[in-house]
Amino acid sequence: MTISDPRAFLTGLFQAAVDAAQPSLCLPPHLPSPPKGRTIVVGAGKASAEMARVVERHWKGQLSGLVVTRYDHAVPCENIEIVEAAHPVPDAAGAAAARRVLETVQGLTPDDLVICLISGGGSALMTLPADGLTLDDKQAVNRALLRSGANITEMNCVRKHLSMIKGGRLAVAAAPAQVVTLSISDVPGDDPAVIASGPTVADATTFGDAREILERYGIQAPPSVRAHLRDAMDETPKPGDPRLDRCQTVLIATPQASLEAAAEIARQAGISPIILGDAIEGESRDVGFVHAAIARQVARHGQPAMAPAVLLSGGETTVTMRGKGRGGRNGEFALALAVALDGAPGIHAIACDTDGIDGSENNAGAVVTPDTLTRANAAGLKARDRLADNDAFGFFEPIGDLVISGPTMTNVNDFRAVLVLKF
């Protein structure tokens, strides 16, 4: 098979990556058997309302419950209540919902089943400060953590020790019921204890670890937070805790599975897939430069594989704003890639956020072709200037190279594909 339309081929790879993470496709095979007793559905995350809808559609028997999702991410459900709350900075709606989630799973019996639907963003959406702490306290610490340079594991350790629901505490509340957690991962390493701060997963970290992290990053926490981390007695459940014996977590979608789905499409088309990584981080433009250099290596030296080949990668890059333009991290990656490739023949690319929204505008990402710079020049657009102004949207929009999918109701982070054809 030849690739007669590289743009359509790349869009197809992105679609395959999104499909692999669609609750409607990836969730049903992992639904547990109905229990003798009641079935309660809880959860939090950007994809959790859609996950709840899919559970409802496929569930044989009675169920009820409550899930929290981001504002504007609700979908209609019949028996599961959907509550919207703020992300990434928690609000009172999220706190009220979290308290109700905890109440919902209390008083269950060993015959009952809790299905917990977790996806990225759940940590902020299901916030419930520990006794003696206010939402303001937690928000202050959260903001300081986001600024501090602490990584996601460190941030979540602190969050778990200021929370009544995170770090396995939701599972403790649900005991002795059976708890099946269905997770969509958006974190490097796919550790269920990290995704949404693992409300149903044992936590190996301690109050002491949380204190050490605040100290390491010089975070000035409110006195109530410092007192709580020093004096609180109720540790999170540790690995091996018998209260979590009936808890089970299934990763129903991961960045890697989405990359593998795209790789399979490529393979069927006779294109060698080269999966570089499911958790690539770094400044978007520089990640773009590196992908361009690897694509040139394929074209010039047949390494790491001979053309035709497609580089695939996931993860979450970062844009350090230096200009005043519009666009997100995937657009910035694509623009930097176009600049670095400088019209190299036979190389096309796509970069999109799998949640369908790349930053502040309405596009999922953008496509790069060998004549991107030529077409842009003809339209009076200077690629380097647009890159310097962080204006990927302003660059790709006029030349018709935005990818617009609308919100996908799932999220396994970024998807990038760089296609190197024989030339």
Place this chain on the structure above:
Amino acid sequence: MTISDPRAFLTGLFQAAVDAAQPSLCLPPHLPSPPKGRTIVVGAGKASAEMARVVERHWKGQLSGLVVTRYDHAVPCENIEIVEAAHPVPDAAGAAAARRVLETVQGLTPDDLVICLISGGGSALMTLPADGLTLDDKQAVNRALLRSGANITEMNCVRKHLSMIKGGRLAVAAAPAQVVTLSISDVPGDDPAVIASGPTVADATTFGDAREILERYGIQAPPSVRAHLRDAMDETPKPGDPRLDRCQTVLIATPQASLEAAAEIARQAGISPIILGDAIEGESRDVGFVHAAIARQVARHGQPAMAPAVLLSGGETTVTMRGKGRGGRNGEFALALAVALDGAPGIHAIACDTDGIDGSENNAGAVVTPDTLTRANAAGLKARDRLADNDAFGFFEPIGDLVISGPTMTNVNDFRAVLVLKF
């Protein structure tokens, strides 16, 4: 074969990469046959004195000549004069030497042979302003180009059109003699017309292109430069120019050949080499983050190859100074890699400049091991703080992880290897 000492193995890969670019090893096989007439050796670059020494040692018969190298890069020669000059900003010594190089190749016959020894840095070292221009004029333009964001191809187009020697003009001067150019490449793509601005290679660019580049980057050139680019009549020789019919260029060392040499060592040890690129550019720390993510992909998913494997890459990264620390781009890459790997088991790495000097200190680069951060913590060194301060030297020096080779007398840019063992 197992890798009992990963640090020694990685140091061995670096040594193999340097050896592959050593004039003493890679130059002799490419020496032409002695001519009927005279043999003249000329050239410029950081490695050119060493190249001249090797030519002398292996040459059967009489020769004489003159090569220009960087201050402190001279080596003793018997019949070829070695002149030192300034790099990267040209000085009067380089201009005087360039004039003498041109004189040296004048008045030759078809029976004579010119051996031209070219390596990185030659463009600045062999500077000879065109008639009507001063060295100050050229320096002003050169500084503005370095600041402008123009790429090396664009900078060289301008330089060639302000020069009496670049862009094939040296070859025109040497006609009708035979000219054999032996080049060590330090540029992406290894185009002989780009290396040291191709003094013996036809130039496809024009005075018009040079004017367009100054305009594109808004460079305020001195009036004499603008007048020269507008009025000069003597274009550089174009591809197909008969005066260059007897010119031949041999790439005796390239970044790719050095990576292949390291790959062969790895293969012999049962380690799969994954060559990512011979021309990777971008901010050093972000290039480090991407390499770390690819190494984790090898460890976790066996992609793009199963462990044991070694990622190999070359090119030239950049450090945007934000702090006040010491060290070069390879140390910064290594430190960022260590931070991103965060002690991942079984992953070791080396990053060095093949010229033996990584930035301002005396080290070629540094080594990363799984316990780098543990050992650094024990020594009171915080990796993230040192990275924020651009202080890779201050991080790796106290824990004994610098690589110190001394000047290697060659340069094929950066060498990086990330070894992922089974764990």
